[in-house]
Structure formats: C-alpha cells, structure tokens
Amino acid sequence: MDNTTAATNLTDGMHILTESLMANGVSKMYGVVGIPVTDFARIAQAKGIRYIGMRHEADAGNAAAAEGFLTGKPGVFLTVSAPGFLNGITPLKEATENGWPCIMIGGSSTRNLVDMGEGDYEGLDQMNFAKPFCKASFRVDNLEDIPLAVARAMRIALSGRPGGVYIDFPGETMGLSMDADAAKAMIYTVNDPCPAMVPSQTSVDTAMKLLAGAKNPWIILGKGAAYAQADEEIQNFIHATGIPFQPMSMAKGLLPDDDPLATLSCRGLAMRTADVVLLVGARLNWMLQFGKGKKWNPDVKFIQIEIDPAEIDNSRYIDAPIVGDIKSTMKMMNEALKTTPVKASAEWQQLLAADIAKNDARFAGKTASSEVPMNHYNALGAVKKVMDKNHDVYLVNEGANTLDDCRDIVNQYLPRHRLDCGTWGVMGVGLGYAIGAAVTTGKPVVSIHGDSAFGFDGMEVETICRFHLPVTVMVLNNGGIYRGDFENLGTDGDPSPLTLDATAHYEKMMEAFGGKGYFATTPDEVEQMLAEAIASKQPCMINVQLSVHAGVESGHIGNLNPKPVTGPLADSEMVDDPAVK
Structure with a gap:
C-alpha cells in the first residue's frame, strides 16, 4: 500500500470523538472555539452535530445544562484550555447542584509541559482542577479510550442524581491518528445508562401509612420532580388523594398553577400547620429553611423520595425515607392507594383555600x-x-x-x-x-x-x-x-x-x-x-x-445579609418597596 492510500484510511481523535458523541445521541453542542478545539467543532458540525457558537463559555454551559433538564439527556458544551475551561466550571458545578445531566469537553495543553510546569500556552491541570466541581473528571490520552470516555460520561451524568461530567482532551490526543476501520469498530452506544431505581416496598408502605394518618398532609414538588418526567404519576396521586401541593419554582407547571390544590400563595400557613410533608424531588436546603425552625410546625414529619441516599437525613431526621427514582416510586404509591387509601380532609383544603383567597386579593391590586x-x-x-x-x-x-x-x-x-x-x-x-x-x-x-x-x-x-x-x-x-x-x-x-x-x-x-x-x-x-x-x-x-x-x-x-452593628447602615431596613403604594 502506498502512502497516499494509507493516508486516506486514517482518522484522528477529533473524528473519533465526534462519532462517539453521535453514537450516543448527541445532536447539539454549545461552545466557544479556539486552541485546541477549533477543528473539532468544525468537524462535528460537518458530521451533523448542530454547533451553537456562544459568546462566553459560562453561557454555553448553561445552555447545555438547560438541554439536560428539558430532555433528560446530557447537554454537551465545549471549551478551550485554561481560561475558557475555568469559565465553564461554574455552569458545570451549577448543573451538578441542580441535578441536571451535562458534559463539558475541554481542550487542554500539552501534558508533559503542564506536568513539569514548564509554562505551556494556557497550561493547567484541568482534570484535577475539575474534580471537586462535578460528578467525575477524566483525561483521554489514547485514541482507543475516546469511545469509553464518552460512554462513561453519559452513564455518570445520567445515573443516580444527575450532574456534570468533565472530559479533558489534550491537543495532542485530538491530533493523533489511527486506522479508520479499526476506529469505527471501537465506537459503541452505552447500554442502559440510567436504569430504574425501584424503592423497597417496605419504604413505600411506611410512607403510605404515615400519609394515611395525617391530619394536614402537604406535598412539595421540587425541580427533581419536573426533571423525572413522571408528570402523569404525580398528577394522578395528587388528584386521587386531594393533598394540597407546593411547587418549587422549576416544578411550577407540573400541575397548572391555578389548580385548586396549589398552595402558591399560602406557603407560610402550610409550613406552620402541615403535620406530614411528602417531598418529591425536593431537598431540605436553604430554600425550605432546612425543614426546621420557627417557620415550620415543630411536630412535622417528613417523607422524602430521593434517588441519592446521602441526601436522606442531610438537614434533619426523615421519618419515612424512600430511596428510588421518582417515576418508579410514584407508580408504587399510586398502586398502594388501593390498599392504603389516603384522602386529605375538606377542612384542611378549606383552611388553605381561605388563606389563598385573602392573599390573592391583596396581591391583585398590586399587579393590576x-x-x-x-x-x-x-x-x-x-x-x-x-x-x-x-x-x-x-x-x-x-x-x-x-x-x-x-x-x-x-x-x-x-x-x-x-x-x-x-x-x-x-x-x-x-x-x-x-x-x-x-x-x-x-x-x-x-x-x-x-x-x-x-x-x-x-x-x-x-x-x-x-x-x-x-x-x-x-x-x-x-x-x-x-x-x-x-x-x-x-x-x-x-x-x-x-x-x-x-x-x-x-x-x-x-x-x-x-x-x-x-x-x-x-x-x-x-x-x-x-x-x-x-x-x-x-x-x-x-x-x-x-x-x-x-x-x-x-x-x-x-x-x-449580615447586618452592621454600627455606622450609617446599622439601623437601616429595606423590607418595603417604596415604589408600591
């Protein structure tokens, strides 16, 4: 075989990465190009991946994270080395905090120069830097590892609580070449990257008994409930039980906000009076005052549906934890209603409805x-x-x-x-x-x-x-x-x-x-x-x-905000809006 023929049967890291992404369903990529990823972005676009060139890496990462939330599949974004990589770390961490699947691909500088600290162009140990900010971080040094890296990133981003994954691609890896037929044989699609996590029947039964005995049950829907795409299961359970529900901001719309069971304008009263709270894809973090303190009924009991066992008892004792994915859990809870009926009382619904009517009337004057x-x-x-x-x-x-x-x-x-x-x-x-x-x-x-x-x-x-x-x-x-x-x-x-x-x-x-x-x-x-x-x-x-x-x-x-104890701001209060009459 002459050299011309041999060259035509070669491929490189950029093509192998593109084909590995496409084999795993990636059809879009957001990013900012530059050394060493410019040609990779152009190849990906030529092969059929829609490339959305952004003006800042953080915005590219946020776009990819949004795609992950909306589709339940990892969004992918691309950065250049060092400064561009650092700009991408914030959205990667945000995606991980939000529980959204997202993959960041970062081009990086020459490995031996970075490792020896010789001052390479935009040199930074990006793989190790990224580790605290995402679910996993790894570097690809060999062409044979590219399909594995993509498959692993897909599985990690999607499984358990979803989140961000970083894949580091040194420029020299992008430029390596190998036989195209051998490379094609390496490409594969990850198998069942996010299997159902079915909770134990015992945990579901315990939760149902607690709900059935509640006087004032309340459901809080978090953005995890929205991400889970268990819309029908959640809607059926709420309407079958008549339990009032509170959607956190990105769970709004799981049921329409004007549903008569929605407690959007009486959250404070519900927190003070609910005796059993079912958390569906919501964490007891700062947004819910950690499930304790003066805003909560001191005797409240919590049921928590959570895919990550480490989240259980994270801020306070959870009376009935259910470790599993939301869709599987809600299916089991709907089935359990046949043997353990749960029905919120009319008195509880009416108490909240009266507060809603009062607050809505007060609010309407401001908005009109x-x-x-x-x-x-x-x-x-x-x-x-x-x-x-x-x-x-x-x-x-x-x-x-x-x-x-x-x-x-x-x-x-x-x-x-x-x-x-x-x-x-x-x-x-x-x-x-x-x-x-x-x-x-x-x-x-x-x-x-x-x-x-x-x-x-x-x-x-x-x-x-x-x-x-x-x-x-x-x-x-x-x-x-x-x-x-x-x-x-x-x-x-x-x-x-x-x-x-x-x-x-x-x-x-x-x-x-x-x-x-x-x-x-x-x-x-x-x-x-x-x-x-x-x-x-x-x-x-x-x-x-x-x-x-x-x-x-x-x-x-x-x-x-911390409050100054002295000076001109010591006695200032800014709790009222002076522009609202």
Missing part, C-alpha cells in the same frame, strides 16, 4: 395597578396576562426582585416550562438557559431579567440574532442592584455600589444585531409589546422602565 413609573408588580402583572394566553412559551427568569416577583405572579401551566437561578441562586444563567431552551424545543422563549442580572450575559443577544432564535428578552430596569436609589455613603462622588444606569436603552443592543427592540413605560405597553414579540417568533428585546425606587434588598432573601 396602572401606576407609572412601573414597579415589578404591575410590570409583571402585564406579563402574566400575555403568558396566560401562551401556555407553551418557555419562561426563563433571573434577578432578585425580578426573580421572586415573577415566580409569584406569572403562572405556569405545563411541566418544564420555567427555568431560573436554581439551587445556587446564580445570576447570569438567563440567556444561556434561553438559548438552550429555544434550540432544544424550537418553541418561543421569554427571558425576563433584572438589569443587573442581564449584565452578566447580555452579549448573548448576538447569539440569539445570529441563530434567528425565537427568544424575547425582557430587562426590568430600575437602575440598580435591588433598586436604583441608593446613595454613596462616602465623599468620593462615585455611584453607590448598587447603582446602575436607569436611563440605559438596553433594547438598542438587540437592534444592533438585527433584532427588534422595544421600550415600555406602561403596563399596557408591556402587554402589547410582549404579545407582539412572542407572535413574531423572532429575536426581540423589551426594555421595561421601572421606578428607581422599585425593589427591596436581595428580594425575598434579605435575611441572609
């Missing part, structure tokens, strides 16, 4: 107000009117007041149609999630940001325009972090640490890249512009002008 300059309540009240007519539009949400008030005001009607800051409460996830949702589903997305949150990833409006995605970005601009009327307590004349530009025309950014920009100053304008933007299915941005006085510090979690 036509006051200008607008505040978060009446601006988002206008958004609610539009979203109530567009159930299949995906909602992405980030900010402080913008996040908290949108979660409370805007209803969801379908599962997995809301994405937000998640377990870590991270800012800067919004446009990555919006792009991931639009690319994954092909459906319109409305991405609502506070002006501070928008600043973390605002350049992704160019990505939205470049790929002609049906994303409407809304920026609620009150001119600051939390709000825009803070004063500098010093004498240097600089803006306050919380001050941003209340006069900024963010919509011009979208126009700069060919999208449609809107500037809204009244609730009626918000409603009309949002309806028009969604219907267009084109890149749009609505800059919503709020009062600089609108908002409270840290939204609903201002209690997490």
Whole structure:
C-alpha cells in the first residue's frame, strides 16, 4: 500500500470523538472555539452535530445544562484550555447542584509541559482542577479510550442524581491518528445508562401509612420532580388523594398553577400547620429553611423520595425515607392507594383555600395597578396576562426582585416550562438557559431579567440574532442592584455600589444585531409589546422602565445579609418597596 492510500484510511481523535458523541445521541453542542478545539467543532458540525457558537463559555454551559433538564439527556458544551475551561466550571458545578445531566469537553495543553510546569500556552491541570466541581473528571490520552470516555460520561451524568461530567482532551490526543476501520469498530452506544431505581416496598408502605394518618398532609414538588418526567404519576396521586401541593419554582407547571390544590400563595400557613410533608424531588436546603425552625410546625414529619441516599437525613431526621427514582416510586404509591387509601380532609383544603383567597386579593391590586413609573408588580402583572394566553412559551427568569416577583405572579401551566437561578441562586444563567431552551424545543422563549442580572450575559443577544432564535428578552430596569436609589455613603462622588444606569436603552443592543427592540413605560405597553414579540417568533428585546425606587434588598432573601452593628447602615431596613403604594 502506498502512502497516499494509507493516508486516506486514517482518522484522528477529533473524528473519533465526534462519532462517539453521535453514537450516543448527541445532536447539539454549545461552545466557544479556539486552541485546541477549533477543528473539532468544525468537524462535528460537518458530521451533523448542530454547533451553537456562544459568546462566553459560562453561557454555553448553561445552555447545555438547560438541554439536560428539558430532555433528560446530557447537554454537551465545549471549551478551550485554561481560561475558557475555568469559565465553564461554574455552569458545570451549577448543573451538578441542580441535578441536571451535562458534559463539558475541554481542550487542554500539552501534558508533559503542564506536568513539569514548564509554562505551556494556557497550561493547567484541568482534570484535577475539575474534580471537586462535578460528578467525575477524566483525561483521554489514547485514541482507543475516546469511545469509553464518552460512554462513561453519559452513564455518570445520567445515573443516580444527575450532574456534570468533565472530559479533558489534550491537543495532542485530538491530533493523533489511527486506522479508520479499526476506529469505527471501537465506537459503541452505552447500554442502559440510567436504569430504574425501584424503592423497597417496605419504604413505600411506611410512607403510605404515615400519609394515611395525617391530619394536614402537604406535598412539595421540587425541580427533581419536573426533571423525572413522571408528570402523569404525580398528577394522578395528587388528584386521587386531594393533598394540597407546593411547587418549587422549576416544578411550577407540573400541575397548572391555578389548580385548586396549589398552595402558591399560602406557603407560610402550610409550613406552620402541615403535620406530614411528602417531598418529591425536593431537598431540605436553604430554600425550605432546612425543614426546621420557627417557620415550620415543630411536630412535622417528613417523607422524602430521593434517588441519592446521602441526601436522606442531610438537614434533619426523615421519618419515612424512600430511596428510588421518582417515576418508579410514584407508580408504587399510586398502586398502594388501593390498599392504603389516603384522602386529605375538606377542612384542611378549606383552611388553605381561605388563606389563598385573602392573599390573592391583596396581591391583585398590586399587579393590576396602572401606576407609572412601573414597579415589578404591575410590570409583571402585564406579563402574566400575555403568558396566560401562551401556555407553551418557555419562561426563563433571573434577578432578585425580578426573580421572586415573577415566580409569584406569572403562572405556569405545563411541566418544564420555567427555568431560573436554581439551587445556587446564580445570576447570569438567563440567556444561556434561553438559548438552550429555544434550540432544544424550537418553541418561543421569554427571558425576563433584572438589569443587573442581564449584565452578566447580555452579549448573548448576538447569539440569539445570529441563530434567528425565537427568544424575547425582557430587562426590568430600575437602575440598580435591588433598586436604583441608593446613595454613596462616602465623599468620593462615585455611584453607590448598587447603582446602575436607569436611563440605559438596553433594547438598542438587540437592534444592533438585527433584532427588534422595544421600550415600555406602561403596563399596557408591556402587554402589547410582549404579545407582539412572542407572535413574531423572532429575536426581540423589551426594555421595561421601572421606578428607581422599585425593589427591596436581595428580594425575598434579605435575611441572609449580615447586618452592621454600627455606622450609617446599622439601623437601616429595606423590607418595603417604596415604589408600591
């Protein structure tokens, strides 16, 4: 065989990696190219993987994580070495905290130079650096290991509690070559990467007996319940038992928010009075006050459906743990209703319903107000009117007041149609999630940001325009972090640490890249512009002008801020929104 013939039957690490990903169902990849992964991205695109080139690695990672949440299959993103890799670590860790499957592929520098510390271009021991931030991290040094690495990453990302996996690809591995026929024979599809984890019948029976004896049972649905795609099983159980339920933010829509059993506006009363709580894909972390303390009934008992045994008893004693996947568990609990009937009392339902009616009436006045300059309540009240007519539009949400008030005001009607800051409460996830949702589903997305949150990833409006995605970005601009009327307590004349530009025309950014920009100053304008933007299915941005006085510090979690004991802030309280009459 001459050299020309031999060369035509060769392949390389970039092609083997592409074919291994495709053999395992990867059809999309998000990333930022550069040394040493540029040619790999082009090869992947040529072979049929849709490559979404982003403006920042963190946004690429968030897009991939969103795909993992929405599909139940790992989203994949690509970074360059060292600085690009470090930018990708944050979304990889966020995905792991959220329990979403995600695979990060990082190009890296020459191994021997990195190991010897000789100062290679962007040299960093990326494999070991990544280990604390994800479920698994490994490096591929041999071509023969590429299919194994992809299969292993798929299995680890999906099995147990889902999460992130990092695969390190040194540039020299990408460029190695071998016989193409031998390489093709190595490619395989992972077999049953996420088998069902069926709980013990004893644990289900114990939980059912506890529920059957409850006077005031309550169900809390977490984003794990949404991820599990056990929608029918969960809906059937709630409606069969009549147990009131509380969806955490990304579980909204598992049942419609206007379901009569939903407790969205009486959470406080339910926490104080529930005697047995069933946790479905929800963890007793900071968002639920760890299941203890003055906000909870001191005698409450917990049933926890959890796929990770280490989570049981993590914050407090769990009276009836069920270790298993949610779909299998809910099937067994529905079946158990035949022998252990569970029915919430009318008195319990009515107690909560009365509190809901009172709170909703009080809230309605705020959201229906036509006051200008607008505040978060009446601006988002206008958004609610539009979203109530567009159930299949995906909602992405980030900010402080913008996040908290949108979660409370805007209803969801379908599962997995809301994405937000998640377990870590991270800012800067919004446009990555919006792009991931639009690319994954092909459906319109409305991405609502506070002006501070928008600043973390605002350049992704160019990505939205470049790929002609049906994303409407809304920026609620009150001119600051939390709000825009803070004063500098010093004498240097600089803006306050919380001050941003209340006069900024963010919509011009979208126009700069060919999208449609809107500037809204009244609730009626918000409603009309949002309806028009969604219907267009084109890149749009609505800059919503709020009062600089609108908002409270840290939204609903201002209690997490340490309080100064002396100085001008010692006696300050910012718990009321001065822009809301």
